[in-house]
Amino acid sequence: MSSTTKASRIGEELWKTRVDKVNAELVTLTYGTIVAQLCQDYDGNYQEVNKQLEKMGYNIGMRLIEDFLAKSNIGRCANFRETADMISKVGFRIFLNIAPTVTNWTSDNNQFSLVFDENPLADFVELPDDGRAQDELWFSNILCGVLRGALEMVQMQIEAHFVSDVLRGDDATEMRVSLVRYIEDEMPPEEE
Amino acid sequence: MAQPPPRHATMLSLSNSNSNSNSHSNLSSTTTISTPQTQTHLPTPSQSSTGLRVPSNRKTIYDRHLNRSRNAELSRASFAFLFGEMVTYAQRRVTGIQDLERRLNEQGYPLGLRLLDLLFYRTVTGSSSSSALSSSSSTSASPPNRPLRILPLLHLIHGPLWRLLFTRPADALEHSVSPDTPNEYMITDNDPLVNTYISVPKEMSMLNCAAFVAGIIEGVCDGCGFEAKVTAHNQPTEMWPSRTIFLLRFGESVMEREKVLERAGVK
Numbered sequence: 001m002s003s004t005t006k007a008s009r010i011g012e013e014l015w016k017t018r019v020d021k022v023n024a025e026l027v028t029l030t031y032g033t034i035v036a037q038l039c040q041d042y043d044g045n046y047q048e049v050n051k052q053l054e055k056m057g058y059n060i061g062m063r064l065i066e067d068f069l070a071k072s073n074i075g076r077c078a079n080f081r082e083t084a085d086m087i088s089k090v091g092f093r094i095f096l097n098i099a100p101t102v103t104n105w106t107s108d109n110n111q112f113s114l115v116f117d118e119n120p121l122a123d124f125v126e127l128p129d130d131g132r133a134q135d136e137l138w139f140s141n142i143l144c145g146v147l148r149g150a151l152e153m154v155q156m157q158i159e160a161h162f163v164s165d166v167l168r169g170d171d172a173t174e175m176r177v178s179l180v181r182y183i184e185d186e187m188p189p190e191e192e
Numbered sequence: 193m194a195q196p197p198p199r200h201a202t203m204l205s206l207s208n209s210n211s212n213s214n215s216h217s218n219l220s221s222t223t224t225i226s227t228p229q230t231q232t233h234l235p236t237p238s239q240s241s242t243g244l245r246v247p248s249n250r251k252t253i254y255d256r257h258l259n260r261s262r263n264a265e266l267s268r269a270s271f272a273f274l275f276g277e278m279v280t281y282a283q284r285r286v287t288g289i290q291d292l293e294r295r296l297n298e299q300g301y302p303l304g305l306r307l308l309d310l311l312f313y314r315t316v317t318g319s320s321s322s323s324a325l326s327s328s329s330s331t332s333a334s335p336p337n338r339p340l341r342i343l344p345l346l347h348l349i350h351g352p353l354w355r356l357l358f359t360r361p362a363d364a365l366e367h368s369v370s371p372d373t374p375n376e377y378m379i380t381d382n383d384p385l386v387n388t389y390i391s392v393p394k395e396m397s398m399l400n401c402a403a404f405v406a407g408i409i410e411g412v413c414d415g416c417g418f419e420a421k422v423t424a425h426n427q428p429t430e431m432w433p434s435r436t437i438f439l440l441r442f443g444e445s446v447m448e449r450e451k452v453l454e455r456a457g458v459k
Binding site: 019020021022023024025026027028029030031032033034036037041052056059060063064067094095096097120123124125126127129131134166168169170171172 | 243244245246247248249251252253256260261262264265266267268269270271273274275276277278280281282285299300302303306307310356357358359385
């Protein structure tokens with residue numbers, strides 16, 4: 001497990017030295033207003049809100065990876081387990097100052113869970129008491145998109161979704177991440 | 193009285209709040225509004241009255257201290273990414289620059305209402321120094337007290353609010369010099385954080401995404417019972433290319449009350 005501790009150390013160090021900071025509440029509330037706006041725009045269709053959040057996250061992830069690589073100066077991961085450590089201990093540390101626990105690996109090492117003790121995005125949040133939101137809305141779904149977008153840019157196609165959330169009354173917030181495939185380099189389509 | 197009902201409806205959409213909102217209505221002039229934040233410090237949240245499920249380990253907002261995130265920091269990049277995505281999303285659904293700014297303003301508005309409660313809550317529980325009463329004194333030191341007059345309100349925005357959001361006070365506070373517009377005030381930010389990572393295309397040079405912050409200010413004003421319209425305007429200088437002026441226009445009722453209070457000697 002030394003690669004995990006190494007990743008932790010890298011993450012901590014980067015957070016302390018290379019990351020420009022901003023008040024956490026500003027970020028929390030800004031994210032809250034984004035979700036609130038989506039809920040309003042989609043008229044309480046929470047499935048659609050989840051989808052939009054994921055899409056926003058995807059857009060962010062595709063650009064965020066560059067910032068991640070520039071700051072961390074980390075090379076290619078040897079395997080998906082190492083990737084998981086980097087996501088949790090370095091990625092989440094740099095951008096949200098947390099390090100969700102990597103756990104519940106499948107035996108083929110292609111699927112793991114991130115368990116969030118802390119989630120700054122959801123700090124001031126209570127879901128609407130409308131009898132549906134707690135069953136349908138994944139408040140932090142943007143994070144799934146961020147992972148998908150970021151990893152796609154480094155040749156990994158993944159699928160990520162939340163399986164539980166304390167906002168829904170669950171005891172933990174857990175995201176499931178599965179590796180679909182490594183994307184081979186492809187020649188760009190021939191131009192006319 | 194200040195805003196048509198739809199606005200408040202907007203802000204309630206996520207914080208569909210419950211029964212115990214009345215117990216702290218003294219924090220906010222608009223008693224119908226309650227935010228999740230202000231409920232967290234209530235000793236016995238009546239969870240039984242809501243249909244919401246809570247985790248068995250009680251990891252709810254009611255069980256966390258409100259000041260927990262007071263000095264917490266997050267990455268500036270995260271804010272930039274989120275804000276950028278918010279602007280992009282808003283842009284897809286609008287007809288023009290004004291419409292876009294209106295939308296950003298509307299998204300900031302509920303934040304203003306909430307931040308106001310947060311500021312007051314922290315003042316009350318934080319330092320109990322009685323010097324808070326002279327809230328018109330300076331923009332720097334004294335903690336905010338609920339303002340009754342325009343000037344203390346402006347100082348609250350210029351100082352404590354700005355520090356909470358951007359960890360520094362705003363750069364200037366001015367009153368309109370024109371006799372025709374005594375209800376206009378200006379707050380200047382030389383380098384607004386929200387615009388740092390936004391590049392505006394030439395054909396949209398009028399756009400100022402700090403309309404989001406204008407919305408926050410508007411929420412604070414309304415929450416205090418000062419009906420106002422707030423807009424953000426580009427006023428670049430050579431040294432500060434993204435200098436922004438927030439123009440606050442107070443409503444007639446506010447100006448009338450201001451006169452009455454002045455005569456009554458209220459500060």
